Amino acid sequence: xxxxxxxxxxxxxxxxxxxxxxxxxxxxxxxxxxxxxxxxxxxxxxxxxxxxxxxxxxxxxxxxxxxxxxxxxxxxxxxxxxxxxxxxxxxxxxxxxxxxxxxxxxxxxxxxxxxxxxxxxxxxxxxxxxxxxxxxxxxxxxxxxxxxxxxxxxxxxxxxxxxxxxxxxxxxxxxxxxxxxxxxxxxxxxxxxxxxxxxxxxxxxxxxxxxxxxxxxxxxxxxxxxxxxxxxxxxxxxxxxxxxxxxxxxxxxxxxxxxxxxxxxxxxxxxxxxxxxxxxxxxxxxxxxxxxxxxxxxxxxxxxxxxxxxxxxxxxxxxxxxxxxxxxxxxxxxxxxxxxxxxxxxxxxxxxxxxxxxxxxxxxxxxxxxxxxxxxxxxxxxxxxxxxxxxxxxxxxxxxxxxxxxxxxxxxxxxxxxxxxxxxxxxxxxxxxxxxxxxxxxxxxxxxxxxxxxxxxxxxxxxxxxxxxxxxxxxxxxxxxxxxxxxxxxxxxxxxxxxxxxxxxxxxxxxxxxxxxxxxxxxxxxxxxxxxxxxxxxxxxxxxxxxxxxxxxxxxxxxxxxxxxxxxxxxxxxxxxxxxxxxxxxxxxxxxxxxxxxxxxxxxxxxxxxxxxxxxxxxxxxxxxxxxxxxxxxxxxxxxxxxxxxxxxxxxxxxxxxxxxxxxxxxxxxxxxxxxxxxxxxxxxxxxxxxxxxxxxxxx
Amino acid sequence: xxxxxxxxxxxxxxxxxxxxxxxxxxxxxxxxxxxxxxxxxxxxxxxxxxxxxxxxxxxxxxxxxxxxxxxxxxxxxxxxxxxxxxxxxxxxxxxxxxxxxxxxxxxxxxxxxxxxxxxxxxxxxxxxxxxxxxxxxxxxxxxxxxxxxxxxxxxxxxxx
Ligand code: FES
Ligand code: FES
Numbered sequence: 001x002x003x004x005x006x007x008x009x010x011x012x013x014x015x016x017x018x019x020x021x022x023x024x025x026x027x028x029x030x031x032x033x034x035x036x037x038x039x040x041x042x043x044x045x046x047x048x049x050x051x052x053x054x055x056x057x058x059x060x061x062x063x064x065x066x067x068x069x070x071x072x073x074x075x076x077x078x079x080x081x082x083x084x085x086x087x088x089x090x091x092x093x094x095x096x097x098x099x100x101x102x103x104x105x106x107x108x109x110x111x112x113x114x115x116x117x118x119x120x121x122x123x124x125x126x127x128x129x130x131x132x133x134x135x136x137x138x139x140x141x142x143x144x145x146x147x148x149x150x151x152x153x154x155x156x157x158x159x160x161x162x163x164x165x166x167x168x169x170x171x172x173x174x175x176x177x178x179x180x181x182x183x184x185x186x187x188x189x190x191x192x193x194x195x196x197x198x199x200x201x202x203x204x205x206x207x208x209x210x211x212x213x214x215x216x217x218x219x220x221x222x223x224x225x226x227x228x229x230x231x232x233x234x235x236x237x238x239x240x241x242x243x244x245x246x247x248x249x250x251x252x253x254x255x256x257x258x259x260x261x262x263x264x265x266x267x268x269x270x271x272x273x274x275x276x277x278x279x280x281x282x283x284x285x286x287x288x289x290x291x292x293x294x295x296x297x298x299x300x301x302x303x304x305x306x307x308x309x310x311x312x313x314x315x316x317x318x319x320x321x322x323x324x325x326x327x328x329x330x331x332x333x334x335x336x337x338x339x340x341x342x343x344x345x346x347x348x349x350x351x352x353x354x355x356x357x358x359x360x361x362x363x364x365x366x367x368x369x370x371x372x373x374x375x376x377x378x379x380x381x382x383x384x385x386x387x388x389x390x391x392x393x394x395x396x397x398x399x400x401x402x403x404x405x406x407x408x409x410x411x412x413x414x415x416x417x418x419x420x421x422x423x424x425x426x427x428x429x430x431x432x433x434x435x436x437x438x439x440x441x442x443x444x445x446x447x448x449x450x451x452x453x454x455x456x457x458x459x460x461x462x463x464x465x466x467x468x469x470x471x472x473x474x475x476x477x478x479x480x481x482x483x484x485x486x487x488x489x490x491x492x493x494x495x496x497x498x499x500x501x502x503x504x505x506x507x508x509x510x511x512x513x514x515x516x517x518x519x520x521x522x523x524x525x526x527x528x529x530x531x532x533x534x535x536x537x538x539x540x541x542x543x544x545x546x547x548x549x550x551x552x553x554x555x556x557x558x559x560x561x562x563x564x565x566x567x568x569x570x571x572x573x574x575x576x577x578x579x580x581x582x583x584x585x586x587x588x589x590x591x592x593x594x595x596x597x598x599x600x601x602x603x604x605x606x607x608x609x610x611x612x613x614x615x616x617x618x619x620x621x622x623x624x625x626x627x628x629x630x631x632x633x634x635x636x637x638x639x640x641x642x643x644x645x646x647x648x649x650x651x652x653x654x655x656x657x658x659x660x661x662x663x664x665x666x667x668x669x670x671x672x673x674x675x676x677x678x679x680x681x682x683x684x685x686x687x688x689x690x691x692x693x694x695x696x697x698x699x700x
Numbered sequence: 701x702x703x704x705x706x707x708x709x710x711x712x713x714x715x716x717x718x719x720x721x722x723x724x725x726x727x728x729x730x731x732x733x734x735x736x737x738x739x740x741x742x743x744x745x746x747x748x749x750x751x752x753x754x755x756x757x758x759x760x761x762x763x764x765x766x767x768x769x770x771x772x773x774x775x776x777x778x779x780x781x782x783x784x785x786x787x788x789x790x791x792x793x794x795x796x797x798x799x800x801x802x803x804x805x806x807x808x809x810x811x812x813x814x815x816x817x818x819x820x821x822x823x824x825x826x827x828x829x830x831x832x833x834x835x836x837x838x839x840x841x842x843x844x845x846x847x848x849x850x851x852x853x854x855x856x857x858x859x860x
Contacts, residue, residue, distance in 0.1 A: 034800030034837060169801025170789040172736015172776040231726050299740055299802045299836045348802035349837045381741040596796055604799055607838030630745040639827040641840040
């Protein structure tokens with residue numbers, strides 16, 4: 001079978017080519033932004049081709065020659081792209097083997113490949129990929145007929161190869177933000193306070209007085225200032241901000257920042273799963289969990305560059321996909337996609353759909369109106385916090401029925417959220433050029449075969465246990481009160497936070513140990529193994545009485561019910577605030593291509609999710625987001641990050657699972673359970689701030 | 701008013717024609733080609749723009765270029781390059797202490813300032829010194845390990 005990404009880009013030569021300088025050119029359509037995707041994919045290619053890693057050259061993503069693999073999302077690069085890369089490379093190797101056999105007059109079965117050279121009976125033949133490059137036509141579609149190697153035969157795979165992208169980053173290079181083009185001009189965009197806001201007036205003279213020579217571009221509600229120097233652009237933006245008068249921006253009720261408000265907003269509802277529970281004398285337990293809107297909070301405000309010359313537009317972006325960016329840019333400029341080239345350069349980690357798509361789209365709009373010079377648009381910190389999409393708030397009502405023995409037999413999750421990928425494919429420049437009349441248009445909703453809508457909100461909605469009857473009810477609020485889009489794991493981590501905290505409540509209700517309670521409901525051996533190993537790692541048997549101020553908690557899930565198995569534990573001290581003492585993670589992610597990269601991803605996900613749970617909430621005020629600086633939006637700091645232990649199980653399994661988002665949910669729930677253990681009372685709404693802790697203790 | 705402002709940059713004399721109130725970050729990046737100094741917030745809240753001024757760590761976004769006149773400024777480019785890396789850069793690569801890496805320019809500078817005043821810091825001391833530097837990818841533990849590793853190497857080098 002040909003993997004979908006290879007089907008979409010069937011020409012073998014787009015994936016692999018052997019170049020005259022003795023290197024193999026490897027290309028794929030997934031973006032590197034520090035998650036190690038490029039290095040791991042290159043390891044898979046080297047393994048299938050039997051090439052030393054050092055002989056690979058991985059080309060950067062750009063429209064044109066490089067395979068179109070859409071967006072780099074869902075931490076799926078290794079699962080989806082990995083299979084395409086392997087299939088293409090296996091076929092290329094088979095074709096070269098056939099060509100070598102032909103030339104040597106032998107059976108291909110007599111030949112093997114080592115370090116890119118073809119051996120016969122283990123002895124050199126003088127032939128390698130490069131001597132035969134002229135004899136093998138790679139400008140042909142893949143057939144998918146070549147067999148993939150067994151994981152144990154993939155050299156390089158399973159090695160902790162140092163990341164290809166890291167060295168420049170310690171020497172001060174590597175980012176889109178570093179690109180300087182000849183004659184480049186610096187632009188800043190004055191953003192609409194809200195998508196429906198119109199520009200009533202802007203006193204241009206005032207701006208020109210502040211910065212003589214500034215080029216001011218105004219079209220509908222789109223306002224850009226363009227200067228020769230960044231210094232001037234910054235000052236011109238400040239002047240434009242003071243000189244602009246907006247109308248129709250409206251006011252957002254700050255209470256909409258609270259998850260409880262979701263219930264008051266219009267929504268479409270979808271029910272799925274088992275029929276409503278029949279009335280019985282079973283014990284029923286319910287609880288409501290919540291998490292607020294969360295910012296991606298990338299460390300770099302987004303940037304983009306666009307250059308329009310002789311009817312052709314070139315765009316530099318650090319977003320998640322060059323081909324989707326080409327479609328967006330073509331739409332907002334009215335250019336034909338064939339006249340647009342998009343080149344990827346690295347930016348700060350994005351963790352989903354942050355502001356990355358916006359500045360390049362804005363730069364493109366400016367560039368076609370100001371042809372000739374490259375236009376660089378740099379967002380401010382306030383723009384990134386205030387105008388980039390945020391992860392949606394969620395309200396999660398759970399209820400469960402326990403049979404006489406305390407066993408969980410019936411589970412319902414009722415969820416309120418806005419679509420997790422609502423703003424996908426859209427940019428703020430669109431509403432600026434065409435301010436909205438009334439509410440924003442509904443983004444195209446993805447319908448599933450059963451007629452329900454895929455919002456991202458039901459991922460891991462039901463805990464990963466053997467539960468006889470399970471059902472979900474989802475209320476999808478569209479349009480959302482603020483711009484929401486994908487954040488690492490979509491609904492998965494919040495659902496696991498809620499569900500796995502609730503499982504602890506159920507265990508407690510039945511007087512059971514949380515670990516034993518979970519193990520009694522997992523028949524999948526890989527899941528059991530992960531949880532048992534975790535219990536050893538964290539010293540579960542030393543767990544003391546609840547309410548001592550010191551807590552130990554754990555949690556488990558199988559990612560999206562079909563991916564990696566992950567369990568986390570947390571040890572905390574709680575006084576006025578939660579202090580993390582230590583975190584643990586045991587993970588079965590299947591075939592591990594790069595163990596060090598896998599650990600880095602798992603640990604990063606744990607720290608980010610701990611930060612979400614303990615600290616983060618987007619605040620609303622005025623016409624939009626009110627938390628626009630790091631002071632208003634604190635994240636976990638060096639002196640708050642605990643030591644973390646991670647163990648990988650089953651690393652030579654046949655297939656790899658994406659690992660980038662799997663540790664987030666389990667770690668949130670583990671901390672939540674540890675806090676409940678420490679306090680003897682439970683907090684059910686993130687973030688677990690001082691105020692929430694005080695309130696929970698008081699309510700007790 | 702723009703005027704000539706001279707200072708030491710990464711060990712060599714540098715001179716710019718600039719308004720003395722212009723942000724040092726802007727001047728370093730746009731006039732002096734030191735793009736390794738990163739813009740993260742412009743409000744002295746994130747640490748990505750950190751530089752050394754006469755050996756002390758400062759947010760370049762919050763300093764006017766006039767304030768460094770006649771003084772010595774070190775950016776990440778001044779720590780070392782691929783051919784002559786600083787032990788901190790070597791240990792960061794060895795322990796793969798980075799994901800997106802956007803925070804690293806500032807963190808390396810902060811770590812250099814720390815090791816210059818405390819050659820043998822504990823984990824808690826490293827954490828405290830770096831606490832104003834934000835990292836969203838979550839490489840804090842690797843960074844702290846890499847700083848400790850570099851410190852050990854520097855001490856051993858000094859003793860040898
Ligand atoms: S850019 Fe200077 S501290 Fe953030
Ligand atoms: S490595 Fe991405 S912010 Fe630190």
